[in-house]
Amino acid sequence: MSYLSDVAALARKDLRLELRARDTLPAMLLFVISTLVVFHFTLPQGGSRLAAFGLLWVALVFTALLGLTRAFAAEREGEVLDGLVLAPSDRSAIWLGKAIAMLVFLVAAEAVALPAFALFFDPGIDGRTLLGVALADLGICTVGTLLAGMAAASRARELLLPLLFLPLAIPIVIGGVGTSVAGGGRYVELLVLYDAIFAIICWASFEYVVTE
Amino acid sequence: MTAAEKYVAAAYLVVFATVLAYVLIISLKLVRLEREVAELTELARARLAPEAAPVG
Amino acid sequence: MVAAVAMIAFFAPEDADQGLSQKIFYFHVPIALTAYACFGWGAWKALLHLWKRRPGADLESYVAVHQGVIFGALTLVTGSIWAKISWGVWWAWSSNQLVLFLVLFLFYAAYFMLRFSVEPGPRRANLSAVYALFGVALIPVSFLAIRLANDFIHPTVFTSHGPQMSGRMFATFCVSWAAMLLLVGTLYHVELAGKRLDSRLRELRELLA
Numbered sequence: 502m503s504y505l506s507d508v509a510a511l512a513r514k515d516l517r518l519e520l521r522a523r524d525t526l527p528a529m530l531l532f533v534i535s536t537l538v539v540f541h542f543t544l545p546q547g548g549s550r551l552a553a554f555g556l557l558w559v560a561l562v563f564t565a566l567l568g569l570t571r572a573f574a575a576e577r578e579g580e581v582l583d584g585l586v587l588a589p590s591d592r593s594a595i596w597l598g599k600a601i602a603m604l605v606f607l608v609a610a611e612a613v614a615l616p617a618f619a620l621f622f623d624p625g626i627d628g629r630t631l632l633g634v635a636l637a638d639l640g641i642c643t644v645g646t647l648l649a650g651m652a653a654a655s656r657a658r659e660l661l662l663p664l665l666f667l668p669l670a671i672p673i674v675i676g677g678v679g680t681s682v683a684g685g686g687r688y689v690e691l692l693v694l695y696d697a698i699f700a701i702i703c704w705a706s707f708e709y710v711v712t713e
Numbered sequence: 714m715t716a717a718e719k720y721v722a723a724a725y726l727v728v729f730a731t732v733l734a735y736v737l738i739i740s741l742k743l744v745r746l747e748r749e750v751a752e753l754t755e756l757a758r759a760r761l762a763p764e765a766a767p768v769g
Numbered sequence: 770m771v772a773a774v775a776m777i778a779f780f781a782p783e784d785a786d787q788g789l790s791q792k793i794f795y796f797h798v799p800i801a802l803t804a805y806a807c808f809g810w811g812a813w814k815a816l817l818h819l820w821k822r823r824p825g826a827d828l829e830s831y832v833a834v835h836q837g838v839i840f841g842a843l844t845l846v847t848g849s850i851w852a853k854i855s856w857g858v859w860w861a862w863s864s865n866q867l868v869l870f871l872v873l874f875l876f877y878a879a880y881f882m883l884r885f886s887v888e889p890g891p892r893r894a895n896l897s898a899v900y901a902l903f904g905v906a907l908i909p910v911s912f913l914a915i916r917l918a919n920d921f922i923h924p925t926v927f928t929s930h931g932p933q934m935s936g937r938m939f940a941t942f943c944v945s946w947a948a949m950l951l952l953v954g955t956l957y958h959v960e961l962a963g964k965r966l967d968s969r970l971r972e973l974r975e976l977l978a
Binding site: 657664665675688694695698706710712 | 819872888890891898906911913917
Binding site for chain 2: 793796797800839842843846847850851853854952956959960963966967970973974977
């Protein structure tokens with residue numbers, strides 16, 4: 502019980518911080534809209550609906566990446582991560598709280614991005630696409646938060662995160678594009694499998710990322 | 714020699730060249746390590762010599 | 770190491786009589802399997818580091834991953850040449866193994882970026898170990914994903930893979946695989962010894978200075 506309340510408190514802290522400072526979310530929103538506008542001009546006239554879906558996924562992954570680079574920024578600037586690590590709670594609670602906060606940001610950005618995408622490209626978004634986006638969000642946030650923690654410990658920081666994250670995100674992109682373009686349960690199964698495997702690994706290994 | 718044969722030969726050559734390059738890098742490193750060992754031996758000898766001198 | 774190279778050199782002529790473009794198979798597939806073995810070994814050492822806190826496991830994991838990346842790059846090159854022979858193109862997105870190796874290559878290249886941008890110490894060992902563990906989870910997942918992806922990127926299915934091997938071919942294949950494993954094992958030990966020697970020397974220098 503106390504584990505869950507720790508997680509909730511940590512996630513609430515991040516959300517409240519964001520509400521006060523408004524660092525990440527407006528940037529993510531603006532980025533995803535501008536990306537979609539850029540994509541409109543890169544897509545040839547009369548380009549297919551399938552290609553538009555591909556671009557949607559590119560926009561979503563890079564928007565998530567933008568948010569993730571900021572994930573541990575507050576902790577780093579205030580140098581409170583060491584304090585959090587020393588707090589008498591399970592370290593994986595830090596990861597879970599952070600991942601939940603990132604999930605909220607990402608869903609909020611997508612709540613704007615998906616209608617904008619439907620408006621600009623008229624691709625016909627259906628329930629399958631939404632399911633794919635939701636499952637992919639889970640994977641992106643679990644893996645991305647852990648990798649952001651890793652990147653925060655390195656000298657290269659913002660530079661390193663995309664390099665670490667994109668190869669790991671390839672199965673997510675395949676599953677996501679598959680659910681929205683090709684349909685079929687196997688892509689959903691792939692996303693569920695990915696989420697489950699990597700959530701377990703992240704949960705078990707976050708402790709080692711923040712301690713010595 | 715057919716085109717396919719050439720490609721096969723090229724593939725083998727690439728692998729061989731890579732292994733060769735690896736061995737070369739390792740040998741260069743070995744040379745560097747050897748030089749360092751020699752340097753350190755000199756250093757150790759110089760350090761020990763003054764202490765050994767009154768005894769001998 | 771000499772023995773391994775000699776075995777490969779000795780064995781290359783033997784399969785010359787068994788079909789031309791097939792010959793690369795004895796090289797390409799063992800190299801690929803060996804690269805998997807390296808990544809697996811690296812992850813195992815990473816697990817030992819995190820779990821048992823065994824000293825030196827971090828370095829062993831790093832060296833294994835390093836070998837794996839070298840062999841992965843070789844797989845990409847030989848696979849690309851093989852694709853040129855059998856399909857007439859240098860790169861085939863429909864070849865699952867090649868695409869998987871490209872993903873893995875990018876992933877492990879990022880491993881080196883991570884390692885070189887963190888100060889040496891227990892923190893770096895932990896981060897590298899966690900990332901190496903991600904790698905073994907990524908291999909089956911992305912293999913599955915890439916096989917699925919071919920359905921919507923390339924609806925046609927290639928059947929050039931999985932040739933029926935005769936007994937002699939299989940024997941040749943096994944021997945060349947064993948030789949490759951021997952080679953990688955030797956290189957692993959050589960590199961590991963070099964790295965350990967390096968750190969010992971640094972220690973000695975600090976003691977003397």
